Amino acid sequence: MLPPESSPNQAAPAPVPEMSRRSFLRSSAVLASGLAALAASLSPLRELGDYVSLERFMQKYYKELTPEDMAKVLKRIELEVERQYGIRPHVRDLKPMDGVEFVYALNLTRCIGCRKCVHACVAENNQSRNPEIQYIRVLRMPHGSLDIEKATHDYAPESVPEKGYFYMPVQCQQCRNPPCVKVCPVHATWQETDGITVIDYDWCIGCRYCEAACPYWARHFNFTQPSIPKDRLNPEMAYLGNRPRRQGVMEKCHFCIQRTRAGRYPACLEVCPAGARKFGNILDPASEVAYILRTKRVFIQLKEELGTSPRFFYYFDV
Amino acid sequence: MRRATRNYLVFLRRCALIAFVGDKRYYLWMGVLTVFCLLGLNAYAKQLVHGLITTGMSDEVSWGVYIANFTFLVGVAAAAVMMVIPVYIYDNEELHDLVIFGELLAVAAILMCLAFVTVDLGRPDRFWHLIPGLGQLNFPASMLSWDVIVLNGYLLLNVHICGYLLYCRYRDRKPSKWFYIPFVFVAIGWAVSIHTVTAFLYVGLGGRPFWNSSIVGPRFLASAFTAGPALIILALQIIRRVTEYRITNKALLTLRSIVQVSMLINVFLLVNEVFKEFYSGNLHVASSKYLYLGLHGYHALVPWIWTAIVFNVVAMVLLVLPLSRSLKWLNLTCVLCIVGIWIEKGMGLVIPGFIPTPLGAMAEYRPSLNETLICLGIWAFGLLCYTVFLRMAVPILQGRLSQANEGAPAAGLGEAATNPALEA
Numbered sequence: 001m002l003p004p005e006s007s008p009n010q011a012a013p014a015p016v017p018e019m020s021r022r023s024f025l026r027s028s029a030v031l032a033s034g035l036a037a038l039a040a041s042l043s044p045l046r047e048l049g050d051y052v053s054l055e056r057f058m059q060k061y062y063k064e065l066t067p068e069d070m071a072k073v074l075k076r077i078e079l080e081v082e083r084q085y086g087i088r089p090h091v092r093d094l095k096p097m098d099g100v101e102f103v104y105a106l107n108l109t110r111c112i113g114c115r116k117c118v119h120a121c122v123a124e125n126n127q128s129r130n131p132e133i134q135y136i137r138v139l140r141m142p143h144g145s146l147d148i149e150k151a152t153h154d155y156a157p158e159s160v161p162e163k164g165y166f167y168m169p170v171q172c173q174q175c176r177n178p179p180c181v182k183v184c185p186v187h188a189t190w191q192e193t194d195g196i197t198v199i200d201y202d203w204c205i206g207c208r209y210c211e212a213a214c215p216y217w218a219r220h221f222n223f224t225q226p227s228i229p230k231d232r233l234n235p236e237m238a239y240l241g242n243r244p245r246r247q248g249v250m251e252k253c254h255f256c257i258q259r260t261r262a263g264r265y266p267a268c269l270e271v272c273p274a275g276a277r278k279f280g281n282i283l284d285p286a287s288e289v290a291y292i293l294r295t296k297r298v299f300i301q302l303k304e305e306l307g308t309s310p311r312f313f314y315y316f317d318v
Numbered sequence: 319m320r321r322a323t324r325n326y327l328v329f330l331r332r333c334a335l336i337a338f339v340g341d342k343r344y345y346l347w348m349g350v351l352t353v354f355c356l357l358g359l360n361a362y363a364k365q366l367v368h369g370l371i372t373t374g375m376s377d378e379v380s381w382g383v384y385i386a387n388f389t390f391l392v393g394v395a396a397a398a399v400m401m402v403i404p405v406y407i408y409d410n411e412e413l414h415d416l417v418i419f420g421e422l423l424a425v426a427a428i429l430m431c432l433a434f435v436t437v438d439l440g441r442p443d444r445f446w447h448l449i450p451g452l453g454q455l456n457f458p459a460s461m462l463s464w465d466v467i468v469l470n471g472y473l474l475l476n477v478h479i480c481g482y483l484l485y486c487r488y489r490d491r492k493p494s495k496w497f498y499i500p501f502v503f504v505a506i507g508w509a510v511s512i513h514t515v516t517a518f519l520y521v522g523l524g525g526r527p528f529w530n531s532s533i534v535g536p537r538f539l540a541s542a543f544t545a546g547p548a549l550i551i552l553a554l555q556i557i558r559r560v561t562e563y564r565i566t567n568k569a570l571l572t573l574r575s576i577v578q579v580s581m582l583i584n585v586f587l588l589v590n591e592v593f594k595e596f597y598s599g600n601l602h603v604a605s606s607k608y609l610y611l612g613l614h615g616y617h618a619l620v621p622w623i624w625t626a627i628v629f630n631v632v633a634m635v636l637l638v639l640p641l642s643r644s645l646k647w648l649n650l651t652c653v654l655c656i657v658g659i660w661i662e663k664g665m666g667l668v669i670p671g672f673i674p675t676p677l678g679a680m681a682e683y684r685p686s687l688n689e690t691l692i693c694l695g696i697w698a699f700g701l702l703c704y705t706v707f708l709r710m711a712v713p714i715l716q717g718r719l720s721q722a723n724e725g726a727p728a729a730g731l732g733e734a735a736t737n738p739a740l741e742a
Contacts, residue, residue: 149678
């Protein structure tokens with residue numbers, strides 16, 4: 001059927017034992033060295049460590065978790081965080097409130113480009129410090145132009161503001177037509193009823209299609225295991241918000257879901273020394289954001305022509 | 319029923335075993351490929367542990383050579399159909415048996431495509447989230463979910479067509495038309511769809527003006543139907559040289575005319591795109607400027623894209639001239655087509671779409687060594703698969719591996735080893 005040297009299994013009944021013993025030895029040697037080479041090439045996997053556990057591998061999609069499942073998962077996350085950081089966090093699954101749709105308004109006349117919001121956000125939301133992930137990018141723009149291609153990202157003067165420039169912080173615009181949600185192949189990111197686009201960090205497969213789709217460069221990828229100094233961890237956490245992420249998943253601004261769904265302001269707003277940031281429920285006519293959008297003659301949705309319809313508005317004191 | 323299963327298992331077993339038999343050149347070729355596969359596997363193990371930080375990608379340029387190679391190879395897979403159309407629609411006899419070689423190339427290319435998207439995933443352990451029923455496939459909204467379906471569907475179609483035809487030949491039976499002709503016609507439409515859907519992955523992104531252009535789809539098809547058959551022309555000559563399988567020059571020249579027309583269309587579409595970008599001079603020209611001329615002192619892609627353009631234009635001229643009827647010139651032309659289109663579609667399409675970023679920042683991308691090793695590993699894996707497929711298919715088509723000689727000692731398999739090295 002086949003030349004005997006090709007099949008170690010047929011060594012015994014083969015007609016010339018001398019030949020087949022030699023070929024058996026040869027086949028075994030080839031097989032053994034092949035397996036050794038395979039094992040050697042896979043050896044880096046020994047450092048895989050905590051990459052995945054059976055529980056995490058089997059974990060269901062956020063929207064399919066029953067309240068009991070969720071309680072178990074939250075408990076597990078608390079234990080995992082405690083093991084890693086030595087602090088027992090408080091992880092909650094906060095749901096959107098009825099009759100609430102969050103909107104952000106940012107006063108371009110007031111922003112002085114100090115980047116305090118950027119760093120307050122990193123501290124609040126447990127972003128990786130090394131490599132550092134930031135949800136807010138402050139653009140320095142020359143007077144008179146909204147052309148983003150003229151923006152400077154890495155400005156570093158002695159003091160801000162600088163003459164001849166204005167500053168435009170950009171973060172997730174919480175679009176009504178979010179391109180990132182549309183392109184996600186596994187529904188790992190979606191828009192909640194209060195207008196916040198969230199990510200299930202345990203469901204994301206890390207294809208980065210949403211990152212390519214986002215016109216605001218708002219989505220960021222964990223290119224390696226995030227690292228946060230133990231004493232910097234914010235223990236007040238939400239499942240869809242600032243709980244620590246793992247290597248290989250996306251993350252982005254979620255309007256500080258762990259704060260705003262509990263009746264507080266986002267961290268970037270609280271820290272702003274210029275009072276440039278306003279946040280609230282657009283469905284409540286008495287809210288500050290409703291007042292601003294009602295009374296300002298001009299406000300801007302960034303890249304309005306793309307039809308993404310952001311819930312983030314830029315306005316001016318005119 | 320049981321007998322049929324047994325027959326089929328014997329067939330599979332003989333096919334599997336023959337892949338381990340060959341002459342010295344065959345072992346050498348397979349050995350080299352295996353070494354590259356293992357190096358790639360080792361690099362991938364490192365990437366799994368440390369994350370995609372081991373690549374040259376960043377939040378600025380978040381797709382790189384993995385997706386570039388993926389895009390190119392989807393084109394190669396789609397182009398296999400360009401051999402099927404003349405055979406089944408125009409009854410071109412010259413190419414009849416060669417269709418199998420084209421479709422096997424498609425199978426190998428799709429396997430490489432699947433490998434390239436897998437290594438690009440941040441969480442490959444969660445692949446099952448993509449499986450309909452088990453996971454949460456976002457169909458039909460996400461173009462990536464379309465790609466998952468059409469690529470796997472195309473793989474199954476081609477495996478079925480090749481497998482069925484080869485098994486019939488092995489048993490010396492006439493293939494029943496009902497079992498494959500409908501699939502062949504579905505596969506023709508499907509081939510166009512896999513590359514269109516892959517183009518739509520990019521075209522559908524409104525925030526990336528460089529990709530958000532309706533010409534990307536047609537250009538994808540034109541370039542695929544250039545590079546794919548060019549690759550097949552080279553592969554067929556290698557098959558002809560290392561096996562006793564007869565392939566006529568006429569068949570190669572039929573493929574040449576496909577490459578010829580496709581390359582003319584490809585260059586024409588390129589001219590259209592460049593004109594629209596630069597003549598109107600609107601703000602969205604930044605990515606094209608970066609690609610062709612360099613922007614704000616960043617110009618890593620400029621030498622690449624001009625190499626691609628020169629290769630493509632020279633190839634086009636050669637293809638139009640009767641000179642390329644001689645195999646020597648035709649081979650040179652094919653190499654130029656393949657390299658030119660690989661650059662144009664990989665580096666030239668994927669990377670500049672990210673530069674500058676949507677917020678106007680400049681960044682550049684250079685694949686890392688680890689990333690390059692993974693790519694080489696996947697190419698080696700694809701070539702390994704294609705070699706094995708041919709090692710099985712050639713003796714079957716020649717009638718040397720058939721049911722008739724089951725049990726016979728090695729029916730002349732030893733002396734005629736295949737070595738379809740795709741030197742391209």
